[in-house]
Amino acid sequence: MANLVSIILQWPDLNIREIAENFSRLACNAHTICDSELIPLGTGLYPVISIINHSCYPNSVLVFEGRMATIRAIQQIPKGSEVLISYIETAGSTMTRQKALKEQYFFTCSCPRCIKLGQDDDIKESAVLEGYRCKNHTCDGFLLRDTEIKGFRCHQCGLVRGMEEILKIAGEEKDMSEKASVALSSGYNTEALDMYLKVEKLQMKLYHSSSIKLMRTRETLLRV
Structure with missing residues (x-):
């Protein structure tokens, strides 16, 4: 500069x-x-x-x-x-x-x-804000990495969620988010709205209900 x-x-x-x-x-x-x-x-x-x-x-x-x-x-x-x-x-x-x-x-x-940083409260907060949700949708628990099973385990109910499943949904969510962003920046609001609703649905499967990504998607939906 x-x-x-x-x-x-x-x-x-x-x-x-x-x-x-x-x-x-x-x-x-x-x-x-x-x-x-x-x-x-x-x-x-x-x-x-x-x-x-x-x-x-x-x-x-x-x-x-x-x-x-x-x-x-x-x-x-x-x-x-x-x-x-x-x-x-x-x-x-x-x-x-x-x-x-x-x-x-x-x-x-x-x-x-x-x-x-690194204490129990911090780990919980990080997992809720940026981590994944329990596979059981009636459980509000967050997932913690379990190296033995090569996946994640819910801190509340103990249910295991495999890495492959998480990566599959995360890949779909990323792909749809990119398409939605392009549609929105190009002025195709109706198409963007439909895509962001699909992104929200995928994120609700993947992330905790208080996830930052989910909040940002909903903010974008309101704006659109």
Whole structure:
């Protein structure tokens, strides 16, 4: 990006390193301005908000009213406590959140949620958000990997679900999701709606009822 700016402007005293540093500052401190439906409208730089630290268990949230950025408390904040927002989507496993923060913001989070990495609560949360559902649809249990059987076992009822079955449904779901995305981006809303309903049906077979993928598909369905 810095080289591109240098080529376009062709200023003799242009410092490419300085341009690169400014792009880096923008990438780490800018915020995506969204409307009431969280659809991105642009990018804004808000110096005061940029100094607010991150937590995967935030006590505040950033919202936009037009171009005006507002921080709203989502829980009681005791006097003298730090105001915290989340820089990323909080509905993700600890490993997913840590990866996103490392790649975009270059730090490792040590908030109350992240310090539980690998503990029972964290394993359960990750399995519910990003894992598979029990084969028995009357059971609300989540699956944990069982290396001995080369598959997954429900933590609640103990029912085993084979890897082949999971991979088959996952392959169908991925293929249908890609087709639905192409149809939607091409403006074929009726066809896209039909495909996303099929994606939802496959995801309901595969993922836990609180899965992020299922929630995102339903969000897309509402939008379509």
